[in-house]
Amino acid sequence: MRLPPYAALLGAQLEYAGDGTPVMRMPFAEAVIGRPGFLQGGAISGLLEVAAIAALRHALAEEGGGRIKPINVTVDFMRGGRDHDTLAAGIITRLGNRVANVEAVAWQDDRARPIAAARMNYLIERD
Template identity: 55%
Template sequence: MSDAGKAGLTPYARSLGITVHDEEHGAPVLMFDFGGEVEGRPGHLHGGATSGLLETAAYAILRNELARLGRKHRLKPINITVQFLSAGKQRPTYAKGRITKLGRRNANIAVEAWQDDRDRPIATAIMNIFMTDEDR
């Protein structure tokens, strides 16, 4: 696991119980277990918790790639669009991001969250992030 993958989880992410489960080709795979922190209606994931996992996975892949390139930026979200595809159940949930565009000042990231079967995501997201020099 790279140092960038281990570090950098926000207090919000930690409060949801998000951890770095694995790393695949430099991309952190994040996860959380089902519990009271992420439960919405009885027996199902809360949409906000699912969105938080997707957003955290987007930042994790971007931070890893920026660290690999030796770039230091402050990240500011432009927008995030989440699609809920099916209700999350009482089991571990995983998420992994993929950078679709990395420019000098902005990045676009696609993220998928799944439970039992990676080929059947429960939610997806597209996130656009503005990057400013860390000195600003």
């Protein structure tokens, strides 16, 4: 799957959950540190966006492919990201003919305790 170049800058790697859905893993590294011992908010936001794109491209690939363009993004920060790997996954809430609505959540130790969440809308141009 093709990911945005920003994924490489974050050091984010694509993994797959047991059900085959994409999950992004971002290791804690110098490039993503904000204040000492914590992730920078932009890195968390970027990871959420990459996770949403991965989920959307995965779903579109199953339907023959397509291109996407972001319309808007809203991020909610819930707690500070500590010095651990961070995981993120996108959940498509609506995949229409021209617009997709995607939620993404980032967590570290426990998916039930997210550090941030986002809602994104994308314009779709199907192949």
